[in-house]
Amino acid sequence: MICTMSAGRAPERSTRDRLLDAFEGLLVSGGSRAATLDAVAAAAEVSKGGLLYHFHSKDELVEGMLTRLQEQGDADVEKMRSAPQGPVDFYLETSVDSGSDFDRALIAAARVAQENDPRGSAALAALRDAWFGVLSEHVGDEALARTIQLIGDGLYFDDTTGLADPNALSHVRDVLRRLGAL
Amino acid sequence: MICTMSAGRAPERSTRDRLLDAFEGLLVSGGSRAATLDAVAAAAEVSKGGLLYHFHSKDELVEGMLTRLQEQGDADVEKMRSAPQGPVDFYLETSVDSGSDFDRALIAAARVAQENDPRGSAALAALRDAWFGVLSEHVGDEALARTIQLIGDGLYFDDTTGLADPNALSHVRDVLRRLGAL
DNA sequence: GCTACTGTACCGGCTGGACGGTACAGTAGC
């Protein structure tokens, strides 16, 4: 009745998903100020009325984005756990892989969290806990796991503020090899 | 709540500085959306007319904030260079010292940079380069210096998204001791 | 096979309020 497309993943991107994509993209590239309803609708090539048909308020748009993030996050944790190069390298690699859908969703959530929205912080905290669990379990050292996580956060931060250093990842790999974490 | 008044500061803070403090405080705690001219004036206990007497536009407010940041940054780099505990520990310590004026100014600049303002990115990039210079010079290892910087960025990121872990700093110290960087 | 109706998806104009900025008259203290 209300939810018509939650069961199967259709290959064609639904309007709803396109709207969430557009919302995330605008949040990432221009901050929350740029992510107006008009801008989101235009970016998704939908009218404003069409947007508000799917999401009755901006708040619902945030809610929808965060829910989708959680789903993507669960999948990511699974991939991390079973990554052939090991969880640590997988984690670091995906921390600078700013092109992926998941990464964009993460940065968008960080923007929302910065606006004092507790839902954004909660969603990020849940993900961090899950990552830390895998990291900690794999390296068997809480201090090292937390440090690796901080490095990942630093890679994010640089990316989101336009300060990214292309050599950063190889430097980090070098240092982590010395610590026996890679 | 946010601590706007800290003991030990001179009681004679100029209206101009109070306005910049308020602007930074609002940017940090609520993002750029919360930092409206009305809100800044109210937080500084100045009328809107009074605000616009000092800063003729919001743009000038940003400019003033970034200029003050650069001054604070120059002083910080000096302090870092001559810190008794060494530049690395000083850098990490100040990365989590979210109560300081300088830290608030930094986070505020990051917010501005995220809104696609090149002046914000430039100010942060200049500071990062200065820090990296001191770090790199001290540890004599580019990869390690960059990694330490990323850890510092990670500590910031966590702080700004409300994900701060109180044990993070001691964990990092532990790991850096293993690397001979502390 | 036609009518009447329902639900889904979407369009685009509109409004009220917030926000950036202007203008200016007044005033307290040096």
Added chain:
DNA sequence: GCTACTGTACCGTCCAGCCGGTACAGTAGC
């Protein structure tokens, strides 16, 4: 009389949310 404000009134723009309307697919009744 100058600096450093206060307070009020106002303007244009932007934005969230609302609403009336369109198109169309399905379907129930006759």
